[in-house]
């Protein structure tokens with residue numbers, strides 16, 4: 589496969605994404621201005637930008653349409669609908685997992701919520717011998733990922749296709765920027781119960797846990813909830829050399845309430861079988 593072909597379109601998408609973000613932020617700053625003229629102009633331009641931009645994107649982008657269609661879907665297993673991704677997005681995590689699995693060449697890895705395949709391709713570079721499975725819920729992402737990950741050791745499935753649910757297990761599962769909803773950060777809710785309830789997060793982790801081997805790694809980042817609150821967390825412990833990070837984002841507890849403090853969280857956990865309930869330690 590031509591790796592450049594997989595990476596090149598990403599520059600365009602990435603650039604457009606950043607441009608949209610930067611214009612949106614400027615208009616939001618105008619809306620919050622103390623100068624009433626600037627504020628009203630900002631509100632007007634923001635509404636125009638949202639409406640015009642969305643209509644234009646709906647007309648020209650099948651990707652945008654696919655995301656909007658997904659967002660109006662009432663599936664109870666739907667997590668993040670935005671599909672932003674890029675190559676090598678989490679180098680520290682990928683490196684830590686590679687170190688853990690260093691002497692095991694015949695690995696089987698799962699990228700759950702693989703979007704358009706960049707994570708699968710990245711894992712392919714970190715783990716040159718591994719079989720890698722990518723799963724996503726958005727058919728547009730699946731089609732794109734299948735074209736990009738056209739290698740015998742990579743397979744891409746829709747989440748409804750049971751073929752990805754390997755009964756003999758994965759050595760590592762990557763669930764990155766999936767178990768969350770953008771609205772929980774943009775709408776500043778005190779409870780996430782209406783937007784993205786804890787039960788959905790918990791249920792997904794229980795399912796993923798059933799496909800992870802003993803001593804396998806569960807890698808979770810950019811989530812609305814803490815792994816420690818999940819039902820399966822009691823038989824996991826953090827990977828010792830995955831340094832905890834201070835999360836500068838809103839997170840919620842198991843009763844869907846916003847946590848008041850920033851959270852220091854681990855992102856890679858080892859599945860250890862049944863352990864006594866209690867605080868997790870390295």
Ligand SMILES: C[S@@+](CC[C@H](N)C(=O)[O-])C[C@H]1O[C@@H](n2cnc3c(N)ncnc32)[C@H](O)[C@@H]1O
Pocket residue numbers: 665666667668669670671672673674677700701702703704707723724725726729747763764765766
């Ligand atoms: C922001 S992308 C994350 C991509 C990649 N993991 C990364 O971090 O760069 C979130 C992805 O999760 C997918 N997703 C949401 N709910 C899902 C589900 N139930 N099963 C599989 N994928 C899901 C979305 O379609 C989207 O592509």
